Amino acid sequence: MNIPSKYIEESVDQLSSLPGIGKRTALRLVLNLLNRSEEEIERFANAFISMKKNVKKCSCCGNVSDLEMCTICLNPRRNKSQICIVEDIRDILAIEATESYLGVYHVLGGIISPMDGVGPSDLNILPLIERLKTESINEIIFALSATMEGDTTNYYLYKKIVPFSIEVTSLSRGVSVGSELQYADELTLSRSLLHRQPFQVI
Amino acid sequence: MNIPSKYIEESVDQLSSLPGIGKRTALRLVLNLLNRSEEEIERFANAFISMKKNVKKCSCCGNVSDLEMCTICLNPRRNKSQICIVEDIRDILAIEATESYLGVYHVLGGIISPMDGVGPSDLNILPLIERLKTESINEIIFALSATMEGDTTNYYLYKKIVPFSIEVTSLSRGVSVGSELQYADELTLSRSLLHRQPFQVI
Numbered sequence: 293m294n295i296p297s298k299y300i301e302e303s304v305d306q307l308s309s310l311p312g313i314g315k316r317t318a319l320r321l322v323l324n325l326l327n328r329s330e331e332e333i334e335r336f337a338n339a340f341i342s343m344k345k346n347v348k349k350c351s352c353c354g355n356v357s358d359l360e361m362c363t364i365c366l367n368p369r370r371n372k373s374q375i376c377i378v379e380d381i382r383d384i385l386a387i388e389a390t391e392s393y394l395g396v397y398h399v400l401g402g403i404i405s406p407m408d409g410v411g412p413s414d415l416n417i418l419p420l421i422e423r424l425k426t427e428s429i430n431e432i433i434f435a436l437s438a439t440m441e442g443d444t445t446n447y448y449l450y451k452k453i454v455p456f457s458i459e460v461t462s463l464s465r466g467v468s469v470g471s472e473l474q475y476a477d478e479l480t481l482s483r484s485l486l487h488r489q490p491f492q493v494i
Numbered sequence: 495m496n497i498p499s500k501y502i503e504e505s506v507d508q509l510s511s512l513p514g515i516g517k518r519t520a521l522r523l524v525l526n527l528l529n530r531s532e533e534e535i536e537r538f539a540n541a542f543i544s545m546k547k548n549v550k551k552c553s554c555c556g557n558v559s560d561l562e563m564c565t566i567c568l569n570p571r572r573n574k575s576q577i578c579i580v581e582d583i584r585d586i587l588a589i590e591a592t593e594s595y596l597g598v599y600h601v602l603g604g605i606i607s608p609m610d611g612v613g614p615s616d617l618n619i620l621p622l623i624e625r626l627k628t629e630s631i632n633e634i635i636f637a638l639s640a641t642m643e644g645d646t647t648n649y650y651l652y653k654k655i656v657p658f659s660i661e662v663t664s665l666s667r668g669v670s671v672g673s674e675l676q677y678a679d680e681l682t683l684s685r686s687l688l689h690r691q692p693f694q695v696i
Contacts, residue, residue, distance in 0.1 A: 293587055293591075294587065294590065294591075295587070296557065296558060296559055296560075296564055296565055296566075296583075297545075297549050297558050297559060297560045298560060299541075299544055299545040299548045299549050299560060300545055300549060300558060302541045302544075302545065303541045303542055303545045305541075306537070306538045306541040306542075309538075310523045310526055310527070311522070311523070311526055312519070312522075312523075313523070317514070319584060319587075320513070320514075320584070321512045321513070321514075321515070322542075322545070323582060323583065323584070324512055324513055325512070325542055325545075325546075326545065326546065326549060326558070328546075330546055330547070333542050333543060333545075333546040334543060335508070336508045336511075336542060337539035337540065337542045337543050338539065339501075339504045339505045339507075339508040340505055340508075340524075340527055340535050340538060340539045341535060341536060341539050342501055342504075343499075343501040343502055343504070343505045343524070343527075343528065343535075344527075344528065344530075344532055344535040345532070346501045347499050347501050347502060347528060355498065356498060356499050356502060356528070357498055357499060358498075358499045358500060358501060362498055363498055364498070380525060381498075381525065382521060382522070382525070385495055385496065385497070385521075388496060389495075389496075
């Protein structure tokens with residue numbers, strides 16, 4: 293694309309640096325921005341600058357927060373002895389939306405992925421070990437992605453947690469609720485069969 | 495979504511104000527930005543502010559430009575008596591990419607669309623009439639979208655141009671090059687049949 297303005301080109305470059313946004317989409321978005329007033333553009337741009345300046349990481353679990361600690365860690369009604377390990381804040385939002393978990397979280401900020409150059413030292417793992425040493429924890433719940441990287445990370449963490457003799461569980465994997473059996477992939481179906489559970493009348 | 499930071503929420507709101515970006519996508523993009531350095535965020539944000547401050551509209555055709563007039567209008571080798579009417583700059587980029595047009599453009603900045611509240615007075619039409627009065631124009635080429643709104647706008651412009659007795663043409667419509675006939679929609683196919691052309695050996 294031969295954009296006739298270096299300023300538009302720079303904006304397109306910046307927007308297309310975001311994951312999943314190509315040059316064409318970026319140009320469409322930039323032209324939409326260009327039609328807005330100067331105040332609107334400043335509000336748009338300043339949102340990101342003030343976010344970067346003000347958003348902190350919770351000193352306990354690594355969740356994003358406007359305060360030193362996040363609202364979940366500060367909540368006295370949450371069960372502090374149960375820690376759910378997640379990859380990032382979006383997983384917390386998903387689990388919180390179920391309204392069926394009352395423990396606290398620990399945000400890794402990613403998963404071990406040698407292909408992307410992410411090793412254990414890039415993740416929020418040392419503070420987790422510190423929590424295990426200083427707090428009284430009963431259960432660790434692994435809630436990472438059901439991928440090879442997620443499994444690798446689970447295994448790495450498990451090795452670190454074993455010495456503390458804490459119960460370690462992971463989210464159950466199986467056929468999705470509401471989905472038809474014939475469309476489940478083979479691996480999911482075979483795991484689902486292997487980990488079959490006693491029938492419960494709900 | 496119950497985002498635990500009002501700064502992140504504001505950034506998500508700003509990004510999801512762009513067309514085609516939902517709240518979930520915006521959150522994914524915002525978390526990507528949050529992992530960047532403060533300098534990178536400032537470069538990201540300032541790109542939009544300096545774009546808004548510096549990008550001008552070409553005083554002749556309405557194309558975006560860093561100067562008072564765009565590079566196409568300033569180019570002495572372009573045929574100034576042939577004007578191609580387009581909706582926005584992306585259409586210019588598409589036509590320029592064909593390298594088969596040597597005239598100049600006129601950018602409307604949209605098309606007449608009562609559903610979206612866009613009327614003729616919101617478009618760059620008066621300056622076009624002014625060009626017809628003052629410049630010596632031989633041909634106007636309609637290159638708007640092949641939609642009902644595009645056709646409405648073509649008709650409106652045609653009525654305005656008729657008094658000047660200038661040749662008015664529009665892009666040919668028909669079956670796309672390289673596409674199979676059976677997949678063409680009925681309207682395109684019937685138009686294509688109606689406007690059939692003398693066979694040419696290329």
